[in-house]
Amino acid sequence: MPLKIAVIIPCYNEEVAIAQTVKDFAAALPEAKIYVYDNNSKDRTIEVARAAGAIVRSEHQQGKGNVVRRMLADVDADVYVLTDGDATYDAAAARDMIALLVNEELDMVVGSRKHTSDLAYRSGHQFGNKMLTTLLAQMFGNTFKDILSGYRIFSRRYAKSFPALTSGFEIETEMSVHSLELKMPVSEYETKYSERPEGSVSKLSTYRDGWRILMTMIKLYRVERPMLFFGMLAILLFILSIVLAIPLGITYFETGLVPRLPTAVLVTGLTILAGLCVFAGLILDTVVHGRREVRRLAYLSHRAPHQD
Structure with missing residues (x-):
């Protein structure tokens, strides 16, 4: 039987970029179902995503972690492709990432970001990511170079065993620790990371969310070790x-x-x-x-x- 592939996209106020994201992944994975989970958007994100051909659902608890928890619980698939709705990740890489997951029987493949311009990946975010990735390696042992990437491929057994207890952007850190603590087979795949379309604004706060991610790492260390x-x-x-x-x-x-x-x-x-x-x-x-x-x-x- 062919694999059931689901592209899952958490989304908040991405009217400008969501249609392009859906179309890119539909072209790269025509056999996949594409789900957009709206998180209380105040613009036309829902209408635009539905018009682009996505299956649109809603999660009313604010925060990316809350949306990811709902998506992984509700959607049934053999392979899950998690991506952001801002058209920054390379949809064309999804096919190779899925092949890597399946051929090596992995549970997660992380899209390690290679930015195409300084505007795509701000220097503050690069420094914070490198610092947090290094700290995670010291705390848990690590094979990842980009723990904060929002572009990931999951197996069913990962998706259905992941508790997703965090509520915000610290969800990527929890994903990485979950795989490390259960000693899952994982890998990374370098992908292009592009600049957001004009009019699309990042929801990540460098200092506030960086602090929350750091506190999450300390909490997980206390809980797991x-x-x-x-x-x-x-x-x-x-x-x-x-x-x-x-x-x-x-x-x-x-x-x-x-x-x-x-x-x-x-x-x-x-x-x-x-x-x-x-x-x-x-x-x-x-x-x-x-x-x-x-x-x-x-x-x-x-x-x-x-x-x-």
């Missing part, structure tokens, strides 16, 4: 308690007295907190192991993508 997270916190608390205790120890050995009682109480409290952090890390590590097994079983309940 609790022993390391709480272990480092315990070490910091214990070192602080030792630093504060040294003058107390010197005074005690010289005089036999502990004159600074509040500091002694603080040292005791910090030491107890360090011990509690260790035990919290051990307990949560067991919980996370069980959760990861459940997610892995949900992932394995679907077959790998392949052409019959």
